Amino acid sequence: MACIDRDGTLLPSGVVLLKGLVEQPMPPEDIAKHVGEPIFKVRGSLRELAAEGLVEEDGGLYKITELGRGMI
Amino acid sequence: MDPVANPQAPAATSLPRIGDPAPQFTADTTFGTLKLEDFRGSWLILFSHPADFTPVCTTEFIAFAEIHPQLRELNCELMGLSVDSVYSHIAWVRNIQEKMGVEITFPVIADLNKEVATLYGMINPGESKTETSRAVFIIDGEQVVRAIIYYPLTTGRNMDEILRVVKAMQTSDEHxxxxxxxxxxxxxxxxxxxxxxxxxxxxxxxxxxxxxxxxxxxxxx
Known part of the structure; x- marks a missing residue:
């Protein structure tokens, strides 16, 4: 899911994903269950969020960055 | 029509066979940039249609959207494709919602450079050199091609059969x-x-x- 628009605007679906990561890092499969979205959407969105530095991946777990926290 | 009979037609590209790994791709879609590997772990029906804003394709999109909840219960996703821009796709799916009251709940690939269509042999030059046929590739969670169905431009697909095939293959796998x-x-x-x-x-x-x-x-x- 495109969760960041061309002008860099974080879309509501991106905010939902970031908020889902506030408590703890999670793998994409758990994030999908947590936010109720299909896994393909979550993987696509995480790739976009990571490219913008809003999340980081470490050992298969995604965690929100300080930059990401500042966006929600 | 073969290239000998119609020398103007480009050579038909091959398509993946049943049992082959599904060719990987990255594509612009109405859901943003997606990779085939994003679907790993769930089944996927990757289907092509000839063009946006055409009547048979519109009936098919509505019908695919109607079976999408049943497919999701089978851990199966949908993704459409045509040689149209993402802007055309966005306008069309919005039009379907406005005029027909149906939300298109699956992504649609904007395959303007025909990259994915070529990988999957979705263009049949004897029928149309520019449009994708009504191809259906059913891909399992391990990203193996499990079934292939082709319909001509004139003939809309049968959703009951597509659902039946997915259920049949999953039953075969399980039992x-x-x-x-x-x-x-x-x-x-x-x-x-x-x-x-x-x-x-x-x-x-x-x-x-x-x-x-x-x-x-x-x-x-």
Missing amino acids: TVATPANWEPGKKVIMPPPKSAEAAELRVSEEDVECTDWYFCKKDL
Whole structure:
């Protein structure tokens, strides 16, 4: 899911994903269950969020960055 | 029409065969940039349509959206494709929602450079050099091509059959059985033929198995 628009605007679906990561890092499969979205959407969105530095991946777990926290 | 009969037609590209790994790709879609590997772990129906804002395709999109909830219950996603821009796709799916009241809940690939269509052999030059045919690739969670269905431009697809095929293959995987002609869930399934004379003897003596002959046995699941 495109969760960041061309002008860099974080879309509501991106905010939902970031908020889902506030408590703890999670793998994409758990994030999908947590936010109720299909896994393909979550993987696509995480790739976009990571490219913008809003999340980081470490050992298969995604965690929100300080930059990401500042966006929600 | 073959290239000899129509030398203007570009050579038909090959398509992945049943049992092959599904060719990987990255594509612009109405859901943003997606990779085939994003779908790993769920089944996927990757289908092409000739063009946006055309009547048969519109009926198909509505029909695909209608079966999407049933497919999701089978852990199966949908993704459409045509040689149109993402802006055209966005306008069309918005039009379908506005005029027909149906939300298109799956992504649609904007394959302007025909990259994915070529990978999957979705263009049949004898029918159209520029449009994708009504191709359906059913890909399992391991990203193996499990079934391929092609329809011509004139003929809309049958959603009941697409659902039936997915259910049949998942049933076969789960129970190591095959399914007979016109099988539907709840009907008897076909047991794999015995490998040996001893197994054949055992098969015909099994209870709860309906054997016409040793090689042709059905059972309820």
